Amino acid sequence: MSVLVFVEGLNGEIKKSSLEAASYGSQVAQQLGATATAVAIGEVHEEALTKLGEQGIEKVLYDEDSRLNSFVADAYVKVIAKAAQQESSKVLVFSNSNIGASIGAKLAVRLNGSLATNVTTLPNTDGGSFVVTRGVFSGKAFADVALTADVKIIAVKKNSFDVTHNAGATATVEKLSADLADADFAAAPKETVMQETDGVLLPEAEVVVSGGRGLKGPENWHLIEDLANALGAATACSKPVSDMDWRPHHEHVGQTGITVSPNLYIAVGISGAIQHLAGVNSSKVIVVINKDPEAPFFKAADYGIVGDAFEVVPKLIEAAKALDK
Amino acid sequence: MKILVCISNVPDTTSKINFTADNKAFDKNGVQFVINPWDEYALTRAIELKEAKGGTVTVLNVGEADTEPNIRKALAIGADDAIRVNANPTDAFFVAQQIAAIAKENNYDMILMGKESIDYNGSQVHNMVGEILGIPAVVPAFKLDLVDDSTARLEREVEGGKEVVEVKLPFVASAQQPMSEPRIPNMRGIMTARTKPLNVVEPVGAEAKAEYVNYSKPEKKGGVKMIDPENAGELITLLRNEAKVL
Numbered sequence: 001m002s003v004l005v006f007v008e009g010l011n012g013e014i015k016k017s018s019l020e021a022a023s024y025g026s027q028v029a030q031q032l033g034a035t036a037t038a039v040a041i042g043e044v045h046e047e048a049l050t051k052l053g054e055q056g057i058e059k060v061l062y063d064e065d066s067r068l069n070s071f072v073a074d075a076y077v078k079v080i081a082k083a084a085q086q087e088s089s090k091v092l093v094f095s096n097s098n099i100g101a102s103i104g105a106k107l108a109v110r111l112n113g114s115l116a117t118n119v120t121t122l123p124n125t126d127g128g129s130f131v132v133t134r135g136v137f138s139g140k141a142f143a144d145v146a147l148t149a150d151v152k153i154i155a156v157k158k159n160s161f162d163v164t165h166n167a168g169a170t171a172t173v174e175k176l177s178a179d180l181a182d183a184d185f186a187a188a189p190k191e192t193v194m195q196e197t198d199g200v201l202l203p204e205a206e207v208v209v210s211g212g213r214g215l216k217g218p219e220n221w222h223l224i225e226d227l228a229n230a231l232g233a234a235t236a237c238s239k240p241v242s243d244m245d246w247r248p249h250h251e252h253v254g255q256t257g258i259t260v261s262p263n264l265y266i267a268v269g270i271s272g273a274i275q276h277l278a279g280v281n282s283s284k285v286i287v288v289i290n291k292d293p294e295a296p297f298f299k300a301a302d303y304g305i306v307g308d309a310f311e312v313v314p315k316l317i318e319a320a321k322a323l324d325k
Numbered sequence: 326m327k328i329l330v331c332i333s334n335v336p337d338t339t340s341k342i343n344f345t346a347d348n349k350a351f352d353k354n355g356v357q358f359v360i361n362p363w364d365e366y367a368l369t370r371a372i373e374l375k376e377a378k379g380g381t382v383t384v385l386n387v388g389e390a391d392t393e394p395n396i397r398k399a400l401a402i403g404a405d406d407a408i409r410v411n412a413n414p415t416d417a418f419f420v421a422q423q424i425a426a427i428a429k430e431n432n433y434d435m436i437l438m439g440k441e442s443i444d445y446n447g448s449q450v451h452n453m454v455g456e457i458l459g460i461p462a463v464v465p466a467f468k469l470d471l472v473d474d475s476t477a478r479l480e481r482e483v484e485g486g487k488e489v490v491e492v493k494l495p496f497v498a499s500a501q502q503p504m505s506e507p508r509i510p511n512m513r514g515i516m517t518a519r520t521k522p523l524n525v526v527e528p529v530g531a532e533a534k535a536e537y538v539n540y541s542k543p544e545k546k547g548g549v550k551m552i553d554p555e556n557a558g559e560l561i562t563l564l565r566n567e568a569k570v571l
Contacts, residue, residue: 137443144538299549303551306551308554
């Protein structure tokens with residue numbers, strides 16, 4: 001039996017969130033006295049697959065079918081189900097991405113398994129139980145969930161686990177073919193449009209610079225962008241900002257937008273409504289810059305500056321540019 | 326066009342979340358419940374499609390009798406009828422089985438719901454329903470249009486971009502903004518909602534596969550360190566040397 005980890009590729013490399021999932025999976029394998037196997041799909045460099053050994057993966061099953069380069073749930077599920085069967089896997093690990101959570105849910109039905117998404121801890125396996133902690137109430141609480149079915153499927157919350165590096169360790173790569181038919185690609189996307197950005201993707205970002213109404217208008221967003229560029233950060237915004245179309249919806253962070261958990265979240269001109277806090281409160285360090293000293297966000301912050309964004313942010317940009325990388 | 330919209334009954338987004346003294350259950354005391362905000366995008370889009378093309382919108386909730394005020398609200402917003410599966414929604418798998426059982430009896434052209442519920446944030450039910458019924462699930466979609474009577478065109482978010490997907494009816498989709506602009510019920514809607522059918526059915530046998538055993542809240546922050554705005558650059562030094570996040 002082995003713990004099976006699904007890893008997602010991006011431009012030929014393995015996504016950071018998948019390296020976290022791989023590290024998680026091999027720790028679960030150690031707990032259970034099993035080995036960790038990864039399954040990879042689509043366009044990934046062979047070198048990147050071999051390197052998964054550094055995260056404790058012993059073997060990688062790789063399906064190089066080029067039709068899998070874009071995400072098609074039914075086809076992905078078939079490949080992973082085949083890998084799970086081949087490896088007699090009872091524990092399957094994903095990153096809690098759109099793709100990971102989608103496949104996890106389908107596999108839970110197909111394999112009659114228990115599924116927990118948004119997981120933030122390793123399992124407690126005392127006395128044959130299998131209990132994980134997951135984020136609930138949009139970041140306002142955690143719940144311990146017992147997975148009771150024979151097969152356990154876990155989608156690991158991003159940036160909740162450190163990527164382990166056992167330098168020099170390598171994984172063996174084996175080809176896998178799930179004999180996919182055209183019907184498995186019936187719901188394939190007609191068209192994929194990626195954002196034109198040379199910046200960092202928000203869901204994968206370790207540092208996020210976020211702007212609110214305090215910026216006064218979209219024409220002032222260069223402040224947020226320049227600070228983000230200087231810090232190698234992604235940009236985000238509050239709900240009113242996306243509602244007013246100053247910024248696109250996919251940048252809206254909060255209870256009804258996306259939840260982020262970067263190492264550093266810098267909020268500029270955001271007062272900190274409870275719905276916004278829910279989306280960011282698992283960030284490791286929170287910085288709040290607001291001219292209102294009574295802004296509720298300061299209560300949730302680690303560092304704060306009471307001041308005008310238009311005066312404070314340029315100073316931060318200058319200091320950030322002076323940092324040696 | 327027959328559309329099924331699945332709604333959850335969740336604590337209002339402004340709610341402070343508390344648990345019972347033994348931390349075994351969510352404390353509903355003093356909490357206002359609303360239609361899950363993500364589900365509202367699905368509901369209003371369904372009503373818009375009905376208004377444009379004709380048909381019916383049925384609302385489905387798996388919940389106990391205390392969810393009925395929000396089911397009536399969905400009817401007031403413009404759904405035609407409602408079904409409540411009389412059960413405590415213990416986990417996603419259980420709920421998905423209930424939705425699939427109703428869908429099998431009724432030949433809906435599309436099954437819509439929010440991309441996740443803001444209480445349990447599982448983001449599981451839509452894909453599970455699609456898998457049980459053997460139909461595509463397009464998750465999470467922010468645009469939904471009909472190409473013709475048998476095909477829908479959706480746009481969904483993927484990390485770093487979007488995908489355009491065309492699927493044959495029937496299908497499942499989960500909604501997020503800006504799929505539609507949620508509506509507030511008007512007085513006429515509220516009056517007619519009182520007499521619209523709300524059918525209560527018993528659940529089909531299905532076992533939950535995840536059991537919630539304990540709850541906790543995040544640790545409180547240790548307090549905020551304030552920095553003089555005149556020396557704002559000092560913040561960057563602290564973030565590197567003290568917090569070690571740069």
